[in-house]
Amino acid sequence: MSEPIRVLVTGAAGQIAYSLLYSIAKGDVFGKDQPIILLLLDITPMLTVLNGVVMELQDCALPLLREIIPTDQEEVAFKDLDVAILVGSMPRRDGMERKDLLKANVKIFQSQGTALEKFAKKTVKVLVVGNPANTNCLIAAKCAPSIPKENFSCLTRLDHNRARSQVAMRCGVPATQVKNVIIWGNHSSTQYPDVHHCLVNISGSEVPCYDAVKDDAWLQGDFISAV
Structure with a gap:
């Protein structure tokens, strides 16, 4: 069996991440012979919820899931990553347009792009889900200049x-x-x-x-x- 890969999901205590984590951990995404170390990042107020998510994953006793690391620290979450799935972002609220959403999210993806540059493997593959995904992906890529641009994708x-x-x-x-x-x-x-x-x-x-x-x-x- 292969060596474990390190996979990060941000916004990991949220509903969208919750729908993804089980599929990732049981092998639907990276294959049935690929062990995974799952890193879960969320903001500090969500850590209690995040710990509950960790317990649920542990209760599944999934054979491919070698380790789960919940954290609110980017230097922990982005360290030596193979894959980063950037789900967490500021959600759109009533009356918000794209420009309002960008203003709220630019700091998040600048910070995460900088963390990718500083801590992740240069071969890391990055998938941006947080809306507005195209622009958030561009911001993250711009802040990680040593990671090839083709390693960044967004999902709409x-x-x-x-x-x-x-x-x-x-x-x-x-x-x-x-x-x-x-x-x-x-x-x-x-x-x-x-x-x-x-x-x-x-x-x-x-x-x-x-x-x-x-x-x-x-x-x-x-x-x-x-x-």
Whole structure:
């Protein structure tokens, strides 16, 4: 069996991280033969909740999970990392737009990018989930100049899945029959879901989205608003 890899999840006491940790720890993400040391970072007021998450993971007695390290210290969380999954961020509140969210999150991702630069392996792979993911990822990458830029990715899967599902429902097919949807921008009112390259599988034939939906006004109006 391989040597354990060190995997960090930030915002680890939150609901999104809670939905990820079990899958990571039991081998769904990195494979059934890859042992894991799981590092869990959250802010100091959340440590009590985080310790509860640790106990739940321990109760699962997962064979691949070699160690769990909960912490509120970046120098501990980012040390010798192989993978960093940056979930934690300031959530959007009522009335907040992207600029408001950026102002709140820039310090978080500057700090975490600096910690990656200082403590993580130079081969670390970084996935930014915290919204606005594209910009947060750019900030983190800028603050870690010695880590290759191709090692940074961001995830806006919610919006991508929502766009696919909207098209699928409109066409009366499963979402698996819809491909090549593109999401431009962050999760905000300025985001643009693009179906110009989208194909829908109708009765075994791949049809351009506009031909499959047959409602340009919907695609250019309510569809964009819904996503």
